[in-house]
Amino acid sequence: MSATVEQPELPKLSNEEVARYSRHLILPEVGMEGQKKLKAARVLCVGTGGLGAPLALYLTAAGVGTIGLVDFDVVEESNLQRQVIHSQATVGRLKVDSAELTLKGLNRNTNIIKHNTMLTSANALEIFKDYDVIADGTDNFQTRYLVNDACVLTGKPNAYGSIFRFEGQASVFATEDGPCYRCLYPEPPPPGLVPSCAEGGVLGILPGLVGVIQATEVIKLILGIGEPLIGRLLLVDALGMSFRTMKLRKNPECPVCGTRQITELIDYDQFCGVPKPTGTGPLEATSPGPAADLPIVDGIPQISVEQLKARMDAGSAPFILDVREPHEYAIVDIGAPLIPVGELTRNLHRLTFPKTTEIVVHCKSGARSQRAALILKENGFTNVSNLAGGILAWADRINKNLPKY
Amino acid sequence: MNIHIPTPLRAYTDKQETVSIPGATVAEGLAALVAAHPALQQHLFTSEGKLRSFVNVYLNDDDVRWLPAGQATAVSPGDELSIIPSIAGGCSKEPSI
Numbered sequence: 370m371s372a373t374v375e376q377p378e379l380p381k382l383s384n385e386e387v388a389r390y391s392r393h394l395i396l397p398e399v400g401m402e403g404q405k406k407l408k409a410a411r412v413l414c415v416g417t418g419g420l421g422a423p424l425a426l427y428l429t430a431a432g433v434g435t436i437g438l439v440d441f442d443v444v445e446e447s448n449l450q451r452q453v454i455h456s457q458a459t460v461g462r463l464k465v466d467s468a469e470l471t472l473k474g475l476n477r478n479t480n481i482i483k484h485n486t487m488l489t490s491a492n493a494l495e496i497f498k499d500y501d502v503i504a505d506g507t508d509n510f511q512t513r514y515l516v517n518d519a520c521v522l523t524g525k526p527n528a529y530g531s532i533f534r535f536e537g538q539a540s541v542f543a544t545e546d547g548p549c550y551r552c553l554y555p556e557p558p559p560p561g562l563v564p565s566c567a568e569g570g571v572l573g574i575l576p577g578l579v580g581v582i583q584a585t586e587v588i589k590l591i592l593g594i595g596e597p598l599i600g601r602l603l604l605v606d607a608l609g610m611s612f613r614t615m616k617l618r619k620n621p622e623c624p625v626c627g628t629r630q631i632t633e634l635i636d637y638d639q640f641c642g643v644p645k646p647t648g649t650g651p652l653e654a655t656s657p658g659p660a661a662d663l664p665i666v667d668g669i670p671q672i673s674v675e676q677l678k679a680r681m682d683a684g685s686a687p688f689i690l691d692v693r694e695p696h697e698y699a700i701v702d703i704g705a706p707l708i709p710v711g712e713l714t715r716n717l718h719r720l721t722f723p724k725t726t727e728i729v730v731h732c733k734s735g736a737r738s739q740r741a742a743l744i745l746k747e748n749g750f751t752n753v754s755n756l757a758g759g760i761l762a763w764a765d766r767i768n769k770n771l772p773k774y
Numbered sequence: 775m776n777i778h779i780p781t782p783l784r785a786y787t788d789k790q791e792t793v794s795i796p797g798a799t800v801a802e803g804l805a806a807l808v809a810a811h812p813a814l815q816q817h818l819f820t821s822e823g824k825l826r827s828f829v830n831v832y833l834n835d836d837d838v839r840w841l842p843a844g845q846a847t848a849v850s851p852g853d854e855l856s857i858i859p860s861i862a863g864g865c866s867k868e869p870s871i
Contacts, residue, residue: 419863510862533861534781554860558828571863604858609791615835615858711785714813 379405380434386478390432403592404432410591413437413500415488415516417468419576420506420530420583422454427584428504429472433591435480436472437500440464441487447774451573488512490634493519502587504528506580510557511637517542517550518634521625526590526597530583535572537579537605540598540617541586543626547599552620552627557641560736575607663757669742671757672729678767687727687754690720692741697733700774703763705731710741717748724749731756731763733774775803775849778856786813800831800838801845803855818857832856 382390382404393399393407410433414421417440428436442464444455459467465483472481484496488507493515497503503525505516513531520527520543527542529550542549582603589595602615621627638644663671680686689705691698698707708716710732720728728750732738735757742753756762764771777793787793788811795810797803804825808815818829825831825845831838833847834854841847849855 508863510860513862531861532863536781536861538858538861553830554828556827558826558860576863602858604856613835613856615832615856616837618837618840709785711813 378409380408381405382408386432393432398594399592403594406591406593407432407588408434410502411435411437411500412587412591413439413497413503414506415439415503415512416506416508417452417454417464418442418448418506418508419451419532419571419573420580421504422452422468423577423580424504424506424530424584424587425468425472426454426475427581428587429476429479431584431588432476433479433587435482435500437482437484437496438465438468439484439486439488439496440468441485451571451576453577488515490515490637493634494523497523497525500525502526502528502590504530504583504587506530506583509641511641511643513550514557514640515634515637518625518631521549522632522634528583528586528590530576530579532571532575532579534570535575535607537575537582537603537607539579539582539586539603539605540601541590544597544599546619548617548619549623549626551625552623553602553617555620555623560641560643572607575605578607579605666739666755667743668746669739670754671735672754673757674762674767677729677756687729688722689756690728690730690741691732691760692730692738693732693760697774701760701764701772703731703760703768703771710737710744713741713744714748717745720745720750725751727752727754729754729756732759734759734761775851775853775855777803777807778854780857780859780861782859782861783814783817783857786817787811798848799845800833800841800847800849800855803849804831804845817859828860830858832858 387394390404393404394401412428412433414425414436417425417438425436425438444459444462444464444467446460448455449457454471455464455467459470463485465485469481469483472479486492497519503516503520505513505527507513507516516527526544529542530537530539541547586597589597600617602617604613604615619626625631663673665671691702691705691707692710692713694709695707708719728745730738730742730753735755738759739755742755745753761773764773775795775797777795779787779791779793784791793807795803795806797806804818808818818826820826833841833849838845838847
């Protein structure tokens with residue numbers, strides 16, 4: 370199979386469609402045949418978040434006949450800073466329903482197939498088999514590797530995009546002769562080492578930029594025109610507004626697309642070293658409940674917000690350290706002194722108390738503070754706990770007047 | 775040589791996007807970078823001193839892993855090294871530990 374999508378029998382265009390797509394039809398590289406290819410094409414958008422929103426919107430506008438949407442989340446107010454497919458009117462509704470409403474408003478002829486489910490090793494191959502191109506707009510490493518492996522195993526090209534703060538990456542993976550995501554990154558980073566967008570933030574426009582690049586690649590694959598990003602990694606820096614491309618090579622030792630020793634989907638939570646998904650799924654930020662005994666993670670006891678509040682009320686509060694960034698502290702704080710985790714190592718002299726002092730470290734949701742707790746432990750502090758769920762859990766369960774970000 | 779630092783790692787280079795570092799090879803440049811910014815060590819290298827598998831280093835537009843001499847490849851002052859870590863943002867929510 371070539372990188373392009375083969376369409377043996379193409380559907381006809383109605384007069385209404387000819388009028389609608391006239392700007393495509395007068396473009397020789399698209400033309401009548403290309404527009405029919407778009408109408409026949411079936412594209413799966415994995416995720417209807419920041420990347421999936423512009424992707425699905427532009428593919429629908431361009432006349433892609435069938436668009437599948439995979440998402441199990443509901444629309445939240447904080448999504449609307451970038452997820453332009455949703456709206457204030459659909460806050461609280463399922464994302465696939467909200468997205469369908471917008472897409473049908475844009476193009477009533479588009480066939481929208483909703484997969485209101487978490488993509489898993491159990492359902493990915495079954496879902497993928499009905500599509501020609503997969504567009505990966507997910508937001509975590511487990512699903513990235515799952516989408517990649519499922520694309521290689523089913524032979525579907527993957528229009529990939531990823532973002533963080535002001536930076537984006539895009540490529541086309543898993544074509545017959547091209548590299549796959551595992552050729553680029555054989556293994557995921559250990560959990561906690563790379564901050565998530567929920568922790569690190571993202572410029573709202575950036576997923577628009579990168580999602581439209583993905584949509585462009587999808588359209589090129591369907592039409593068989595231009596030079597798709599096969600074997601190239603596009604790096605987008607929104608602050609410098611620079612675009613660079615790096616060469617990617619197919620790794621002959623790649624266990625999925627090279628040696629092909631991986632012949633079925635694996636347990637991607639285990640592969641990425643993250644806990645099994647809960648009822649709310651792997652994409653859901655977990656805020657541990659007020660359980661009496663939270664687990665000890667890597668030797669760091671986890672303390673719940675209720676336990677910390679009880680200690681404060683009893684007048685036996687430990688030393689609390691906030692390891693977020695100053696711009697986060699400006700949004701909300703619980704009165705703890707601030708040393709950002711990245712500056713902790715060279716600021717240890719500011720902790721002038723004995724190393725046996727009890728310290729509770731907190732951040733936004735508990736990941737960075739876990740890292741900070743490990744740094745403190747490595748530097749000789751013997752009684753360090755991590756506040757599970759961070760300041761978000763505090764705002765959820767202790768002081769509901771605090772803003773959440 | 776100039777080394778491009780990606781956003782996630784700028785917290786460890788005093789927010790610098792580009793670090794100018796002396797060094798005759800890729801390995802020397804990376805060693806000098808980590809010597810100047812020790813907090814980068816654990817993000818770039820394993821405890822055995824190997825480059826982490828989720829961090830890619832590019833010399834100009836070539837992945838250092840695929841260069842015949844690998845990290846021993848000679849660099850000239852005008853060359854650019856880029857550190858390209860994996861990012862997963864999509865971006866709605868992500869699990870936290």
